[in-house]
Amino acid sequence: MDIEQFRKAGYQAIDRICDYYSTLQQRPVVPPVQPGYLLRSLPDRPPEAGEDFDVIADDYQKLIVPGLTHWQHPSFFAYFPTACTFEGMLGDLYASSTCNPGFNWSSSPACTELEMMMMDWSARLLGLSDHFLNSSGVGGGVLQTTSSDSALVATVAARSRYMRTHPGTKMEELVMYVTSQTHSLGVKASLVLGLECRILDVRAEDEFGLQGETLKVALEEDIAKGKHPFFLIGTVGTTSSGAIDRLEEVGEVLQHYPSIWLHVDAAWAGVTLACPEYRKTAQLEQINKYATSFGTNFHKWGLVNFDAALLWVKSRKDLTDALDVTPEFLRTKQSDAGAVIDYRNWHLGLGRRFRSVKVWFVLRSYGVEGFQKYIRECIELNDYFASLVRSSTNFSLIAAPSFALTVFRLIPHNAFPGVTLSEDLLNDINRSMYARIGARHDILLTQTILNGTFCIRFAVGAARTRKEHLDQAWSLIQEEAGSTIEEWAEKLAAGKN
Amino acid sequence: MDIEQFRKAGYQAIDRICDYYSTLQQRPVVPPVQPGYLLRSLPDRPPEAGEDFDVIADDYQKLIVPGLTHWQHPSFFAYFPTACTFEGMLGDLYASSTCNPGFNWSSSPACTELEMMMMDWSARLLGLSDHFLNSSGVGGGVLQTTSSDSALVATVAARSRYMRTHPGTKMEELVMYVTSQTHSLGVKASLVLGLECRILDVRAEDEFGLQGETLKVALEEDIAKGKHPFFLIGTVGTTSSGAIDRLEEVGEVLQHYPSIWLHVDAAWAGVTLACPEYRKTAQLEQINKYATSFGTNFHKWGLVNFDAALLWVKSRKDLTDALDVTPEFLRTKQSDAGAVIDYRNWHLGLGRRFRSVKVWFVLRSYGVEGFQKYIRECIELNDYFASLVRSSTNFSLIAAPSFALTVFRLIPHNAFPGVTLSEDLLNDINRSMYARIGARHDILLTQTILNGTFCIRFAVGAARTRKEHLDQAWSLIQEEAGSTIEEWAEKLAAGKN
CATH class of the missing domain: 3.40.640.10 (Type I PLP-dependent aspartate aminotransferase-like (Major domain))
Structure with a gap:
């Protein structure tokens, strides 16, 4: 690839990244692919002769993007966020250009x-x-x-x-x-x-x-x-x-x-x-x-x-x-x-x-004020999510919300009359709920166990997450909680008979 | 930075990388800067308010590029090469864009x-x-x-x-x-x-x-x-x-x-x-x-x-x-x-x-044939350089050339009549020559010691290195060898008196 070919492929890459972020919200957070999806789509060895970069760049869109978990998606609440700013990308690009x-x-x-x-x-x-x-x-x-x-x-x-x-x-x-x-x-x-x-x-x-x-x-x-x-x-x-x-x-x-x-x-x-x-x-x-x-x-x-x-x-x-x-x-x-x-x-x-280039770009472009604003907004969003959990009778916080992280679980106090909600049973019920949420592609959360208590983590931090995404997430969690309760009501009733 | 600002800054980055490679040969390999050059040019803390990205990008050109050692320069023969292809940059860019x-x-x-x-x-x-x-x-x-x-x-x-x-x-x-x-x-x-x-x-x-x-x-x-x-x-x-x-x-x-x-x-x-x-x-x-x-x-x-x-x-x-x-x-x-x-x-x-994206881009864009061609060309260039060393009466190879690496030293057999060229003396002379070459900004080589023998490494591998750069390098090395011999002739004469 010569300089002018690079200019063309580079512009295309920039445009496609712009497209990616313009359409991110319409994508699933979790790709609907099964293990081996890509391995099966690729030849098992490199081509003998070089290929045209246009074809390669198209294949990236066709084969790779649909297999990505979109950590920058506004409904990504799993693990911890992974920062991905345009300033950071540009820093990486300049750094990569001189190696x-x-x-x-x-x-x-x-x-x-x-x-x-x-x-x-x-x-x-x-x-x-x-x-x-x-x-x-x-x-x-x-x-x-x-x-x-x-x-x-x-x-x-x-x-x-x-x-x-x-x-x-x-x-x-x-x-x-x-x-x-x-x-x-x-x-x-x-x-x-x-x-x-x-x-x-x-x-x-x-x-x-x-x-x-x-x-x-x-x-x-x-x-x-x-x-x-x-x-x-x-x-x-x-x-x-x-x-x-x-x-x-x-x-x-x-x-x-x-x-x-x-x-x-x-x-x-x-x-x-x-x-x-x-x-x-x-x-x-x-x-x-x-x-x-x-x-x-x-x-x-x-x-x-x-x-x-x-x-x-x-x-x-x-x-x-x-x-x-x-x-x-x-x-x-x-x-x-x-x-x-x-x-x-x-x-x-x-x-x-x-790596310091991208740090430089980010700290200058955001300034101290912009950096602080970002952190504060994420914490405020998490406070809002925690307030939703607190206001629910079916859910409990497992620990006080920490900065932009909330850990909670389902405790359906009145859902199963006559049934004692033991810790083991609550863990099983929460595992069921987590499995339901985990089967969805429009949100991603992660599980954890705290001193034997199975619970669900909710971490705010993707740059495009707004209050509406928390509302969506909360409504979805409540929906899956409802289904989980139904599932367990049947199970528990069957167990009694 | 929003999507359209990124498009603009991204195009600019691509253009500036194109400019960098168009003008690389005219730059010094080694930047003419002293320790602290950049530390003295930067404020000691991040700005309070965010800055315009145009200013930041210009500062990268003004402050950073002049302080880079240009590993991709065709006259870079130090260490080992560090690959830097346009395909690799694009792979890094796509990878960085989704984090x-x-x-x-x-x-x-x-x-x-x-x-x-x-x-x-x-x-x-x-x-x-x-x-x-x-x-x-x-x-x-x-x-x-x-x-x-x-x-x-x-x-x-x-x-x-x-x-x-x-x-x-x-x-x-x-x-x-x-x-x-x-x-x-x-x-x-x-x-x-x-x-x-x-x-x-x-x-x-x-x-x-x-x-x-x-x-x-x-x-x-x-x-x-x-x-x-x-x-x-x-x-x-x-x-x-x-x-x-x-x-x-x-x-x-x-x-x-x-x-x-x-x-x-x-x-x-x-x-x-x-x-x-x-x-x-x-x-x-x-x-x-x-x-x-x-x-x-x-x-x-x-x-x-x-x-x-x-x-x-x-x-x-x-x-x-x-x-x-x-x-x-x-x-x-x-x-x-x-x-x-x-x-x-x-x-x-x-x-x-x-990281596999850039591997994929490179292997497809070059193909097996292109990859082989690159390796072969570098080895041929090194063979040519080794032949220059071999043809000289003042220089010797220290080991057989290995792929794209030549290790040699100056042995000025007839330069100092009556002086025995002991190993210690040869090491000192070669250190002098290396110091002279190391003081230059238009080439970069590295030193090594092989079982007590001080010698100079010459590694070919930058993508833009051609035969003419080897000729230039060889002529420059000979020039510095000449000055070194003069310097030592004086020293040795002074020592005898």
């Missing part, structure tokens, strides 16, 4: 310096302390691929620091901590590294947040057994329910264990820190006071297209001590002089995408 | 199925055995971010498999193997995982490839010491010199140690397997026979924009046994039924970009 692996300063000075600055901009947007800034020269920020990478990098740095300061410790004696509500990234990091991970309990009455006392008891038990605690993941905004660990209590306990690294994972909810009114709930003060590292994803709810996971550390040396491998072919006069950051020593791999 | 994290089938069916098929297409393109195909149902392929990730995933899977089959083994007893020529990804994987890594010697007379005997002796020594060897990285096309480990010998040794996982890293040179005439040199037969996993990067020399690291394994169960963490909110009926691949269990993180 710099950006592993050290000289491999592309702009890549390193823009990332340094965007991490500082973002830190200031969120109100993080100066010690997390790249300009501090001591701490600093880096873009990772996902929160899993951020957590894994933090775990590796924590283990490396612990082993350096506690020589002779065996890896088998190390133990890291998460809660039952921590994202699976915690357990995955322990699997990847082959380290023991202790899962701490949290209680519904604490809104599923970790208490300091639980941690304290666990640490004392483990140390008494000869184990070496080295790492804890605290969460602000868990995936299941948006729970927030009690970082003040946790931080106070950890004051007595200065070798333990506290990583605060706020993958989803961290962006609320951009709004002063949410900083107390999202525990900004405690993050600044206690966190050894802190991560949030702009690619979830922060308007920057996937992938853009922001990770800050109090001490950049902890990263480079753990990850620096500098062979001759990567030595440069600038990094030998220590004048610049070599980001390859701040993450697991070597090469990296030029 | 699917694609972690399991139902999160976007098209993402999983296209990746499954593109890995099979690529396996067939390269001549890999059927046991690496996704359609085998046993082995399979997955896109990773970089070769570092591929190697790390392989190491984790190997360790996990070893620990399962050798219960009671301590992590401190494990040992993995690389050679002194393996990419730093090997040592980095061992650092990340906290495992011992033994670096095996290779010899210049073996063209820096690992011999079976070296491995055998090391394994026997380590086992005698009570260590547990579990993993070896073999390389086809090392970074320093394009060396190729002797996989037949290595494979034969490993037949006696079936618990050891052989990962073959062909990050750069793997794409040569697309051409039947290079399959013997690149050891296709041995890869198919002995490799437990195999990785190559299409984002280096394989025409697909960064990032696209292809990893195949003989047994997908080795990956999922090591990496599967399935919390409730990630359970789906399709994966519970085992009908589809959940790629999140085949890599370190959870979310992932829709």
